[in-house]
Amino acid sequence: RDEQERLAGQHAKRVPMLVKIAPDLSEPEIDATATACNASGIDGVIATNTTIDRILVRDHPLAAEAGGLSGAPLYARSTTVLRRLRSRLDAGIATVGVGGILSGADAAGKFAAGANLVQVYTGLIYRGPGLIAEAVDAIRRRREAATG
Numbered sequence: 252r253d254e255q256e257r258l259a260g261q262h263a264k265r266v267p268m269l270v271k272i273a274p275d276l277s278e279p280e281i282d283a284t285a286t287a288c289n290a291s292g293i294d295g296v297i298a299t300n301t302t303i304d305r306i307l308v309r310d311h312p313l314a315a316e317a318g319g320l321s322g323a324p325l326y327a328r329s330t331t332v333l334r335r336l337r338s339r340l341d342a343g344i345a346t347v348g349v350g351g352i353l354s355g356a357d358a359a360g361k362f363a364a365g366a367n368l369v370q371v372y373t374g375l376i377y378r379g380p381g382l383i384a385e386a387v388d389a390i391r392r393r394r395e396a397a398t399g
Contacts, residue, residue, distance in 0.1 A: 267294035285339035295345035326351025337365025355389030
């Protein structure tokens with residue numbers, strides 16, 4: 252954090268620092284991550300990256316492929332991690348909900364789990380730019396329902 256502030260002064264621009272976590276963390280690991288984030292002064296947490304767990308796709312012909320799994324199989328676990336993490340983070344630490352967002356309802360679900368922002372990638376590839384408008388509309392409807 253000190254180096255971040257030093258660089259901000261040197262360049263007259265502060266760049267937020269966020270850490271991205273995996274959906275494969277256990278509950279104690281999520282809790283420890285939140286504690287470390289609270290102590291560090293980090294600006295935000297991106298929850299979550301791709302998963303190495305293949306249990307949800309174990310019957311798929313490509314289940315044994317190397318690399319991180321993204322898309323729909325990631326949604327439930329990434330949202331569970333986000334919800335637990337948000338409940339343990341200081342209010343000033345932003346959360347970015349990522350993982351398995353393939354519809355507007357999925358994006359709104361990340362906000363319901365405590366996200367301040369959402370990030371889409373796989374959904375954008377499969378659904379195209381229309382997903383963005385759908386997500387914005389679903390999030391707006393969710394906010395209006397919560398305040399109205």
